[in-house]
Amino acid sequence: MPEGIEVEYYRQGAEASISRVIESLVVDDLYYLKGETTPNKLRKALIGNKVLQARRIGKLLLLDIDGEDTVGLRFGMTGRIIVDNKAAIEYLEFSSDRNDPKWDRFIVNFDDGGSMRIRDPRRLGGVELNPDVSQLGHDLFSITIEELSQVLSGSSRPIKARLMDQSMVAGLGNLLTDEILWRASIDPRRPADSLDEKTTRSLYKHFKKTIEELATLGGSHMGTLQDHRISGGFCPKHGIPLERYKIGGRTTYSCPEHQKR
Ligand SMILES: [Zn+2]
Structure with a gap:
């Protein structure tokens, strides 16, 4: 699934829409409109206007339109x-490997003949006018060590659940979180507030490096652990079987040898 790294690629892609005049919208899929959003409100906010800026917080892409929406x-x-x-x-x-236009849930047509569309086979995404971003935590690209430390010390939940809580750290998904904890040698079930200062520093270092590296390599699925996230998979460091279990409903892989509880 798209995690913060993928949505950052989408943001960069969406920059191609900046300064182009929006001529029409295709918003036939009402299920895809979230909150108070309606086709009429979207048309009123967008048609005849331009995209000024493409921003991102975590997994949420934000297009600022002239006219303040x-x-x-x-x-x-x-x-x-x-x-x-x-x-x-x-x-x-x-x-899906297939690329079917019938999965287009939202289309913005520009007056120069181009378009921007959201193609979503499973239809679990959405479009929302003026979404509330106050509940989003620190963005995964810009979080500081002080912020990470605060996030961890505030809860005794498993560290993986805490890191994936979008109101704490915005943008981490299942793959990135397992990869970071595997690299930092921390068991995903360990209570978030049990890390000492040294371990927190080490986690932060691995966190930043993982995001930077996978963003360069091409996405959240480019981690070292990725190919071993299968039933019967082995730790790439130790060659021993990985443990597989669920945290917060998400399938988790960790190494019983080097990831400390
Ligand atoms: Zn290991």
């Missing part, structure tokens, strides 16, 4: 952004 785009499990028929990412873990 903001369009929020969420991508769920399988959503992608396609600008002028070019996808910001061709490959998406867990999404």
Whole structure:
């Protein structure tokens, strides 16, 4: 599914829409409109106006429109952004290989003949006008060590659940979180507030490095642990079987040898 890294690629792709005049919208899928959003409100906010800026907080893409409105785009499990028929990412873990226009849930047509569309087979994403962003935590690209430390010390829940809580850290999903904890040698079930200062520093270092590295390599699925996230998978460091269990409903893999509880 798209995690913060993928949505950052989408944001970069959406920059191609900046300063172009919006001529029309296709918003036939009412289920895809979230909150108070209606086709009429969207048309009023967008048509005849331009996208000024493409921002991102965690997994939420925000398009600021001249006229003071903001369009929020969420991508769920399988959503992608396609600008002028070019996808910001061709490959998406867990999404369909097929590329069917009938999965277009929201289309913005520009007056120059181009378009920006959200293609989402499973339809778990959404479009929301002026979404409330006050509940989102620190963005995964910009979080500081002080902020991470505060997030961890505030709860004795399993550290993985705490890191994936979007109101604490915005943008981490299942793959990134398992990869970071595996690299930092921390058991995902360990209470968040049990880390000492040294371990927190080490976690922060691995956190930043993982995001930076996977963003360069091409996405959340490019981690070292990824190919071993299968039943019977082995720790790439130790060659011993990984443990597999659920935290907060999400399938989790960790190494019983080097990830400390
Ligand atoms: Zn190991």
